[in-house]
Every structure is written in structure tokens, then in C-alpha cells.
Amino acid sequence: MISNPSDKYVPFAPFNRDFSERTWPSKRITHPPIWMSTDLRDGNQSLIEPMSVERKLRFFEQLIKIGFKEIEVGFPSASQTDFDFVRKLVDEKRIPDDVTIIALTQSREDLIQRTVESAAGAKRAIIHLYNACAPAFRKIVFGMSKEEIKEIALSGTRTVMAEMAKHPETEWRYEYSPEVFSTTEPEFALDVCNAVTEIWKPTPDRKIIYNLPATIEATTPNMYADQIEFMHRNLNERHSIVLSLHPHNDRGTAVAAAELGVMAGADRIEGCLFGNGERTGNVDIVTLALNLYTQGIHPGLDFSDIDEVRRCVEYCNQLPVHPRHPYAGDLVFTAFSGSHQDAIKKGFAQQQPDAIWEVPYLPIDPADLGRSYDAVIRVNSQSGKGGVSYLLEQEHGLVLPRRLQIEFSRAIQRVTDETGSEVTSSQVYDIFAKEYLDIEKPWKLVRHRITGDPKAGAGQQFVIEVELEENGEVRHLEGRGDGAISAFVNALDADVRIMDYTEHAIGTGADTRAASYVELRVGDSPSGYGVGVHGDIVTASFLAILSAVNRHAALLGAEALAA
Incomplete structure (x- = not known):
């Protein structure tokens, strides 16, 4: 890069004066524009390997399914493949009656004839003629004056009209593009379009389309909007005109330019999927x-x-859609960051069906696009408790208490820090099971029996007989308490205090299981959690207690269990 880019590049200024008549900044978009897909023409000609007929047909059918009513199907005069494809659509009656096909042509008599011939017989068709009008093209490419450039547009329009008249069975419409409008003097673009209007003589029932392409995105979107509003305000017979946009993305602001252009008075947008x-x-x-x-x-x-739309486009274009592409990318509804995950999880928990959508970080409900929530939250070294707990709840029905969420997230963090990789939902569960459910040393529950004595004194109402396996040896223990859990803890004869206990059901009907979460403290050590899952809620609570005790033993040594 040069040290002083102003020596080489100058800011683009479309107007010789300030365009102070603008009103678009105060406007809002209240209804959709007319959509025109140019995937099969502009999109296709940009591919390293242009689409085969099979791929173009698949793409065309996908566009129909999405709901496009105007589809630019090719550049028939530039390619025999394109010509044959358009004829195939017409001859095989593949075009729905409410869909209009569009064929692009340059302003040369033989090319126009070929283009009209390709679409003749269709119920509805638009011939789209263009010629470049910008100063750089007039000077460098064509070496022509403004009048000579304008005459190309006018002679082309006359030829289009003459060729259309030969095929009255088709309902023809006309589209004209002053190509490279984005860097053309607005006054000259207006002069050319108004001259074309005089020849075509559009009416409200037979509108002409003026397409104003940002063939080269040369400035900020607000200036493009000024250019569009200038045309919108000054075109003759505006009531008989469809004002169309065709923004390219050279500066990365095509979406903004299109939205501001609609606010500035445009009726129609041409573009490509993704x-x-x-x-x-x-x-x-x-x-x-x-x-x-x-x-x-x-x-x-x-x-x-x-x-489905993304898969079709990727197949037909043989190009991937970026994983962070808005709305459609594989990762666009995915959160790795812990704070994002926590906010999304809370948002899902509070979102009511049919209520106004209000989930943090997600401007659209993934379900409206056929996306599942499964991939919304994924876990790597940047993740936190919210994402981890969300996956366990969605995939396995485990609703972790908040402090357990924090505790378990540290276990996940250890794994992701060691591997540097993402962990999948199944891996999260495997780590959870290894950390809480499968730890059976030093103590493993073999069986238990509980009896009740309502007449016994306080703390004596329940009697439990427990058979535990301790490091391979079977031990028989007995304890009493005012409930099953206190009786079980007393049977262990260890300095164990229950700090918190929660439980919930997993599933419904005959397959229901119980999940128990116990936070306990052994001696003066920090508290820790244990988890138990079983078909019986009492057994699940005993498993949770042993899980916590065994985790403590593993961390600090079995001697810490002594009273």
C-alpha cells in the first residue's frame, strides 16, 4: 500500500452539488420490493465452472419453490448453453403461469434477435437490454460521446420492440439498464432513461423497468440512495415505471445500499441467493x-x-456458503462464548409460544427457518456454564442447578483447554457421566431397604439397611433419620452435611426416570455436587450422595471421610 493513497485514489462524488432534496433518511420500509433473482444469469456467469443444464434446472425449480415471480434465466446470445436452457424452459412448459422469465442482451441487432427468439412462446417474458454509460467506459472502453452512448440505448430499444412484435403470443415487457449507473453522472443517466421512455411509451398497465445498477460499488450507501432518489423524483412518467436496483458488493455494503435505495423510492431489487x-x-x-x-x-x-435452500445453492454453484453467513450459515445460530450462551439459555427459558420474539443475541427464531435449537449452543474453550447446561438439558433432560452448572463447566474447561477443540453434545454428556454418574469408588451402592416407624422419636422414624461395596469389599450399614436421605447419610457414618438438594423427572410415562442433585460438604472442605439418575427417586438421591462423596474422596483422599 502506498503511504498517501490520495495521490492515486479520489473520493467519488456523483453530484456536482449537494443533493439537498433527499427525503429517504426519514423513510421506513413497510412492504417488500419486487424480487428478481439473477442467480441463473449474473450468478452463473461468475462461476469458475458455469452450471450444467441439470444444475440450472434444479436451481430454477428451487427459485420457484421459494416464491420468485421474476427470474433472469440466462444470457442467450452469449452462450448456446444458455439459449438451449431458455428454450427448454419454454418448450417443455416448465415456467408457471405467474412467473416471468428474463433474458439479458447487449444492444446489438443480432444479439437482440437471438435473445427474443430464445424466450418466444413463453407466457410472460422480459427482455433486459443494457449498455454502459459511465465516463470511464465512454472514454476507455468505447471512445464514444454521450450522444453516441445514448443512441446505443435508443436503437437497441427500437430493435427490441420490432422483434417482440414478431411474437405476439408472448406478453412482453422491457427492462433497460444504464450499466455502471453507480459511476454515471445522474443527469446523464436520467437523460438516457427519459429518451428511452419516449420511444417505449410505457403506461401504468405496461410499465417499463429501469434498472439502476451499482455495477461497481463506488461510494457509501447513502450516496447511492441519493442517486436513486434523484432518479425517482425526476424520471418522466414515473407512474409507468418500475424502478429497480442491482447492487454489487465491491465495498461490502450492497445490502445497506439496497435497503437505503428502497427507502429512496426503488420498487424492485435484483440479486442472488447468498x-x-x-x-x-x-x-x-x-x-x-x-x-x-x-x-x-x-x-x-x-x-x-x-x-434445503443452502444445500441446493451450494450444489448448483459448487461454492460453499460461509458458516457465518447471516441467517443461513452453519454457525450463525451458534454461540461459543459463555456470556452469550447464558443469555440465550435464559431467553429460551422465558420465551413463550406465539409471544413477541425476545431472545438475546438471536434476531430471528431459528425454528422459523427450519433450523433446530440443537446447534444454537456449542462448547469450546470460550464457553461457559450456560452453554454446557443447555446442551445437557436439551439432549438428556438434565436440568442442572446453577452452582452445579458452574462446577461442571470447569470440567469442560479442562478438556477444551487440553485439546483446544470444540466438544460435541455427546462428548459433553460423556464428560458429565464420567465426572458424576460413573464414579463408584470408594463406595458403590449394591442394595438398600427402608422401613418406617411413625411412632419412633424425632430423627428415628426411618430405618435404612444399606449394602455398599467399598473398594471391592461388601459392607452392611444401618442408619436412622427423619427421612430416607438423612437415614442414609447417618448410615455412612461420615462427617457429611447436605447443603442443597433438588430433583426432577426425566421423561414421562413408564419410561420416567428421576434425577437428583446433592450439594454436600465433607468436614470443613468446600462443598461439591453429586448426581444420581434412576427409575426410583429415593435410589437416585442415594446415588447422588455417593457420587458427591466419591468425588470428594477422589479429589482429597479417602481419609478425608473420617468423622
């Missing part, structure tokens, strides 16, 4: 549509199975 396209891509229609959805506006497109 933003595929030349160089840095076209505007991402998935993101735009779901941004609207999160604001309570249905976009008119169906992404209720976003994973």
Missing part, C-alpha cells in the same frame, strides 16, 4: 428478505427450510 456474483458478488436476497422478516414484514419469499 450474494453470489462477479467479483465480490451481487446483493444477497436471502439477507435482505430475512432482514425484513425480523422487522415484522413478510418478504413474500419462503425460507422456512433455509438448509
Whole structure:
């Protein structure tokens, strides 16, 4: 990089003066735009290996399923494959009656003829003509004056009209793009479009489409919005015009430019699913549509199975969708950070069905996109108690008390720090089981029998006979208490105090099991938890006590159990 970039690059200024007439900053988007997918044209021509007919057909059918009513299906004059594909759609009657196909062409008579020929016979079709109007293209690429550039647009429009007239069986519409509008003088773009209007003579029932592409994203989205509002305010016969946007993403702000452009008066957006396209891509229609959805506006497109859409696009484009892609990426509903996990877990716990969505960190309910909650929280070395406990609850029905969440998260932290890797949900449970459920030394419960004596004095009402295996040897113990748990603790004859006890059911019906969580202290040592799971709630509580005692013994030595 050079030390002074201003020696080489100058800020782009679309207007010779300040555009003070803008009103778009105070506007809000209240309804979706008309959507046009250009995946099969602009998206396809950007691929290292363009789509085969089979892949294009699959993509086309997916676009129909999503709900697109306008689909740019190819560049028929540029490729025999594209021409044959468009004819296949028409001849095999694959186009629904409410869907309009679009074919792109440059402004040359033979290319226009070929393009119209490709779409002839379709119920509805749009011929999309473009020619570059920007100063750099006039000077460097074509060596033409403004008048010569404008004449290309006008002669092309006349030819389109003449060719359409040869095929009255199709309901034709026309789209014109002053290509590289983003760096064209707005006054010149307006002059060209108004001249095209005089030739086409659109009406409210037969609107012309003016597509204003940010072919090269050259400035901030607010300036693009100013350009759009200038056109919106000054185009002749505006009531007979569909004003369309085609933002590219050279500066990484195509989504913002499209949203501000709609606020500035645009009616329609052209883009690709997940933003595929030349160089840095076209505007991402998935993101735009779901941004609207999160604001309570249905976009008119169906992404209720976003994973299916993503898989289709990845297959057809042979390009992966980034795992952090908004709404659709594998990791976009995933939290590794402990504080994020804790907030999300609490949000899920309080979210009521059919209530206003209010889960921290998640602007959209994953279920609305066909995503499950299973992958929302994943665990690595950055994770905390909330994520760990969430996985245990969702996958295994274990609702850990808060202090146990903290305690167990340290065990997970040890593993992730050692490996440097993520741990899966099943691995979390395996670590939990090893830490709390499978620890049976020094003491293992073999059997027990409880009898009750309601007439006995305080602390004597319950009698328990316990058979334990201690380091391979069987011991028979007996204890009394005012409840089963106190009787069991007394039978152990150790300096053990119960600090907290909780329990809950796992499952329903005949398969119900009980989970017991016991926080206890041995002697003067810090308290620790034990967990027991069993079909019988009393047995589960005894297993939880032994779990805590055995964990303490493992940490500090069996001698610490002495009274």
C-alpha cells in the first residue's frame, strides 16, 4: 500500500452539488420490493465452472419453490448453453403461469434477435437490454460521446420492440439498464432513461423497468440512495415505471445500499441467493428478505427450510456458503462464548409460544427457518456454564442447578483447554457421566431397604439397611433419620452435611426416570455436587450422595471421610 493513497485514489462524488432534496433518511420500509433473482444469469456467469443444464434446472425449480415471480434465466446470445436452457424452459412448459422469465442482451441487432427468439412462446417474458454509460467506459472502453452512448440505448430499444412484435403470443415487457449507473453522472443517466421512455411509451398497465445498477460499488450507501432518489423524483412518467436496483458488493455494503435505495423510492431489487456474483458478488436476497422478516414484514419469499435452500445453492454453484453467513450459515445460530450462551439459555427459558420474539443475541427464531435449537449452543474453550447446561438439558433432560452448572463447566474447561477443540453434545454428556454418574469408588451402592416407624422419636422414624461395596469389599450399614436421605447419610457414618438438594423427572410415562442433585460438604472442605439418575427417586438421591462423596474422596483422599 502506498503511504498517501490520495495521490492515486479520489473520493467519488456523483453530484456536482449537494443533493439537498433527499427525503429517504426519514423513510421506513413497510412492504417488500419486487424480487428478481439473477442467480441463473449474473450468478452463473461468475462461476469458475458455469452450471450444467441439470444444475440450472434444479436451481430454477428451487427459485420457484421459494416464491420468485421474476427470474433472469440466462444470457442467450452469449452462450448456446444458455439459449438451449431458455428454450427448454419454454418448450417443455416448465415456467408457471405467474412467473416471468428474463433474458439479458447487449444492444446489438443480432444479439437482440437471438435473445427474443430464445424466450418466444413463453407466457410472460422480459427482455433486459443494457449498455454502459459511465465516463470511464465512454472514454476507455468505447471512445464514444454521450450522444453516441445514448443512441446505443435508443436503437437497441427500437430493435427490441420490432422483434417482440414478431411474437405476439408472448406478453412482453422491457427492462433497460444504464450499466455502471453507480459511476454515471445522474443527469446523464436520467437523460438516457427519459429518451428511452419516449420511444417505449410505457403506461401504468405496461410499465417499463429501469434498472439502476451499482455495477461497481463506488461510494457509501447513502450516496447511492441519493442517486436513486434523484432518479425517482425526476424520471418522466414515473407512474409507468418500475424502478429497480442491482447492487454489487465491491465495498461490502450492497445490502445497506439496497435497503437505503428502497427507502429512496426503488420498487424492485435484483440479486442472488447468498450474494453470489462477479467479483465480490451481487446483493444477497436471502439477507435482505430475512432482514425484513425480523422487522415484522413478510418478504413474500419462503425460507422456512433455509438448509434445503443452502444445500441446493451450494450444489448448483459448487461454492460453499460461509458458516457465518447471516441467517443461513452453519454457525450463525451458534454461540461459543459463555456470556452469550447464558443469555440465550435464559431467553429460551422465558420465551413463550406465539409471544413477541425476545431472545438475546438471536434476531430471528431459528425454528422459523427450519433450523433446530440443537446447534444454537456449542462448547469450546470460550464457553461457559450456560452453554454446557443447555446442551445437557436439551439432549438428556438434565436440568442442572446453577452452582452445579458452574462446577461442571470447569470440567469442560479442562478438556477444551487440553485439546483446544470444540466438544460435541455427546462428548459433553460423556464428560458429565464420567465426572458424576460413573464414579463408584470408594463406595458403590449394591442394595438398600427402608422401613418406617411413625411412632419412633424425632430423627428415628426411618430405618435404612444399606449394602455398599467399598473398594471391592461388601459392607452392611444401618442408619436412622427423619427421612430416607438423612437415614442414609447417618448410615455412612461420615462427617457429611447436605447443603442443597433438588430433583426432577426425566421423561414421562413408564419410561420416567428421576434425577437428583446433592450439594454436600465433607468436614470443613468446600462443598461439591453429586448426581444420581434412576427409575426410583429415593435410589437416585442415594446415588447422588455417593457420587458427591466419591468425588470428594477422589479429589482429597479417602481419609478425608473420617468423622
